[in-house]
Amino acid sequence: KAGVTQTPRYLIKTRGQQVTLSCSPISGHRSVSWxxxxxGQGLQFLFEYFSETQRNKGNFPGRFSxxxxxxxxxxxxxxxxxxxxxxLYLCASSLISPNYGYTFGSGTxxxxx
Amino acid sequence: xxxxxxxxxxxxxxxxxxxxxxxxxxxxxxNIQWYKQRPGxxxxxxxxxxxxxxxxxxxxxxxxxxxxxxxSSLHITATQTTDVGTYFCAGGRFEETGANNLFFGTGTxxxxxx
Numbered sequence: 001k002a003g004v005t006q007t008p009r010y011l012i013k014t015r016g017q018q019v020t021l022s023c024s025p026i027s028g029h030r031s032v033s034w035x036x037x038x039x040g041q042g043l044q045f046l047f048e049y050f051s052e053t054q055r056n057k058g059n060f061p062g063r064f065s066x067x068x069x070x071x072x073x074x075x076x077x078x079x080x081x082x083x084x085x086x087x088l089y090l091c092a093s094s095l096i097s098p099n100y101g102y103t104f105g106s107g108t109x110x111x112x113x
Numbered sequence: 114x115x116x117x118x119x120x121x122x123x124x125x126x127x128x129x130x131x132x133x134x135x136x137x138x139x140x141x142x143x144n145i146q147w148y149k150q151r152p153g154x155x156x157x158x159x160x161x162x163x164x165x166x167x168x169x170x171x172x173x174x175x176x177x178x179x180x181x182x183x184x185s186s187l188h189i190t191a192t193q194t195t196d197v198g199t200y201f202c203a204g205g206r207f208e209e210t211g212a213n214n215l216f217f218g219t220g221t222x223x224x225x226x227x
Contacts, residue, residue, distance in 0.1 A: 031212075033215075035217075042201075042217060042218070042219045042220055043201065043217040043220075045215065045216070048212055050211070050212070055208075055210050055211070055212045056210070056212045056214055090155060090156070092156075096211070100161060101146055101148075101158030101159075101160075101161055102146075102148075102156075102215075103158065104148075104155040104156045104157070104158075105155065106154075106155050107155055
């Protein structure tokens with residue numbers, strides 16, 4: 001079966017712009033989580049969605065938002081980009097909750113210049 | 114707040130030597146998961162431990178969950194070059210919402226010298 005698909009793979013944006021990242025989970029997976037990975041901070045939890053509802057949220061500013069659609073696909077949006085937002089953004093899906101492990105996508109590498 | 118610390122941050126070993134990474138939580142966990150991320154790749158789920166004192170093995174990998182459910186370890190016997198990567202633990206706490214709130218450790222980057 002297809003894995004977790006994230007688009008785009010790479011993105012370069014200018015400070016102040018906004019960006020939308022997309023994630024298609026494994027078919028049947030209803031829980032989708034987003035993580036930011038940077039060399040200095042490791043894997044930082046952004047939010048988790050389940051059945052179109054945000055079920056959990058990390059400690060990120062309000063510029064970071066997300067949503068989940070009825071087909072479980074998810075998007076995350078970052079507004080007013082800052083240089084420090086440059087990172088690998090990973091989406092992970094699981095069946096109901098990550099009780100049996102996440103399946104991660106390959107990520108979107110965002111560079112803010 | 115919830116913190117999961119992982120040590121060491123880096124480890125270089127000769128091929129054939131053993132390797133261990135340790136994970137410690139400031140609070141009691143519901144479960145712990147382990148992931149491996151190859152250079153340039155994404156984290157891949159290895160295993161989940163749920164029971165106090167649980168020990169699970171996957172070939173040369175041995176995973177342990179502490180009795181108090183606050184710490185865990187991953188031990189690799191006789192490392193091979195294919196073991197290269199960063200190993201993350203993720204401590205989980207079940208929420209009333211049904212979510213399993215995962216807190217990732219900082220990871221241990223393993224280098225294996227042939």
